[in-house]
Amino acid sequence: MMRCLIIDDEQLIRDLLEDNIRQLPFLQLVKSCKNALEAWDIIQKEPIDLLFLDVQMPRMSGLQFLSSLVNPPMVILVTAYREYALEGFNLQVIDYLLKPFSMDRFMKACSRANELFQLKQQQTSSATGYPDFFVHVEYTLVKITIADINYIEGLKDYIKIYLTSQDRPILTRMPMKTIKRKLPPNDFIRTHKSFLVAVKKITTVKRDAVCIGEKEIPVSPLYKENVTRLIHPSS
Known part of the structure; x- marks a missing residue:
């Protein structure tokens, strides 16, 4: 969309x-x-x-x-x-x-x-070599287009995939380590143990958060260096 x-x-x-x-x-x-x-x-x-x-x-x-x-x-x-x-x-x-x-x-x-x-x-x-993929949503397979992903939130054994094209996230049973392997590493950064964010979708960087439009996604101290490298690639 x-x-x-x-x-x-x-x-x-x-x-x-x-x-x-x-x-x-x-x-x-x-x-x-x-x-x-x-x-x-x-x-x-x-x-x-x-x-x-x-x-x-x-x-x-x-x-x-x-x-x-x-x-x-x-x-x-x-x-x-x-x-x-x-x-x-x-x-x-x-x-x-x-x-x-x-x-x-x-x-x-x-x-x-x-x-x-x-x-x-x-x-x-x-170009990234990472194809789009399907996830299980209840009893249906739903195609996820990588370029459509804004960010991903981990919830124990489940993840929520937030897309540009949809107002509501896709909820599927999958650990964060599995979804991370499906994504091009240069295009997504970990900002928190529970969040993976599409770099190109970030519009604002704050002290303890990155923003996609009006949505704030937390940045924890453990992953703050990832955001620092995003702002200052040579550092």
Whole structure:
């Protein structure tokens, strides 16, 4: 599931995008913002996979905002002016929606983004040499995509796997040492005897915790050096 952020100064367009996003099962709306400055704070705190970005906005245009991002998510431009499409493609946007746009056109743009999203996840698994895996949930096998994992919490003989694509964690019977062997060691750090955290999902580091968005995950004294190496790799 792709986590989406909307940035558009028109309320009607934001309402339309919000409604369309809710109708596609592979999209999850994180926030809807009326300007780039409001969105800046969100994108620093939350993992975002897909950005619906208006071009013409007060104070900072959508293209200026996109150019300011060091590691931008996938972007679908939303504009009333066709001439911005070429400049947008120079910034490697996925597609553009010309206002007013139909649901069919919206679905086509989102399907293109989803194909690229799935390909990136597959490439991540292939590059690390650690394939996605299945876990038992009651009487069902559930596939876990490594790139989708935010963090893992150990609970004696069980673990909870917290995913970007789901609000509720996956609970399965498995010791931490077993799940750790299934994960690329450079992509996950132990912050506590009960927590494994995806490095790329960390948005903030505090004195005794790391954060993924608003969620704080404890850092115990025994594993504090792991977090120190994350901030200062050469140390």
